[in-house]
Amino acid sequence: MNIASLYAPVHIEESTVVGEHCVFGYPKEARLRAQQKGSGSTSSGEPVVVGAHCVIGNQVVVHEGVWIGANCVIEDRVRIGYNCVVGERTRVAYGAYVCDRVAIGVDACVAGFVCDGTTIGDRSTMMGDLVHEYARPHEGWWEVDEEPPMIEADSVVGYGARVVGGVRIGPRSYVAAGAVVTRDVAPDHVVTGINVHVPAERWRGRRLQGLIRHWQALAKTDRL
Template sequence: MERWVSAEATINPTARLGFGVVVEEDVEIGAGAEIGHHVVIRSGVRIGPGCRIGDQTVLGKRPASAANSAVTQEAPELPPLVLGEGCIVGAGCVLYRGATLGPKVFVGDLVTLREDVTVGDLTILGRGVTVENKVTIGRKVKVETEAYITALSIVGDYCFIAPEVTFTNDNFLGRTEERRKHFGGPTLRRGARIGGNATLLPGVEIGEDALVAAGSVVTRDVPPGVVVAGVPARILRPVPTEQLLEHQVFYDR
């Protein structure tokens, strides 16, 4: 099959669709958008002008809940998946219905982005990043290769998350019904930075402009503007003045 496009989809005449594309009903594709080969676009997707979608990506997937899932719930209706103007989505990605991406978000190959997720403009999600449901990510954030952002997390503007970083949200590790009352992922305040292979325990808050060194395990809140390192992570020193967010050329007040 060359492609299948629902008569109930709205596609701008200047958009380009690759070979084997499937477009279901209630889809909108804006001017100048480019859809790669064998892309599947489920119902309830809004693709803004100038977006580019890589080969074999799935847009608008609906969540499915396992019988014992603590966070995911079957939802008969979710709002549309929205891709702002100029977004780039790589090959082999899965973006769920109910997520919203601001303008010029970059999504690398093999990224999974769940429902009830918001990503701010100009944010970068590197190759293989997983963002679970009920997550908020700010603008001009960089999340690098294979990082894992667990459900119920918050990442503020200008944060940096290095490769293989792991967020967690369950202090009970799947045991007891009590755990369902206490779920919550980490919160990163504006400009916080997390080094490679660090692990953040449930509910910890990383203060504005704080830095977590590579390989650390963060078990308690980190104050603003300090460097922490170790297992468990402890305060080492203040972040150098020249590294503070307010002194960076990309920071727009």
């Protein structure tokens, strides 16, 4: 089977730099399976658009239907699944695995693993794993569409942290490295350990005080 014939059309702005051994417009599994069975359409997939002044590293795989805004950096060995949106000036860090239908805001930084359908807000940093509960493994892989996490604007998910299921991380919240979150986090909170939530204004750890003051300034601006 000629897989290349199924690749989606790709538009990359001339000012964007693309590294070696990259793939753009890789087809959805459903279209590949249909082609194997001889029932596939000859039409191309959903287009890929990469904005101006981006830097795309080496061995990056971008599936069909992806939109990448201007001035983004996609580091080496990143995978971006189908129908994802990456906002302007966002960095997707080395080796990140971004599943399908993920929406990432502007000025964000994303690493680790991001499950299907996740939303990551503007100016957020995500260095951990955002995963489904995977509570129905007895059902077919494509028949289950579990609720994904949502990371709201100006929040941080630290390295090795794990957010499980349809959890909402409120704006201006910090999930510490290695923490596990299985329930919603209110705005302006710090989470450590397993679901230990502390209001940011009560947090006494020295290293987060600069970030907390920044959040407080943002909150005042939002109220104006």
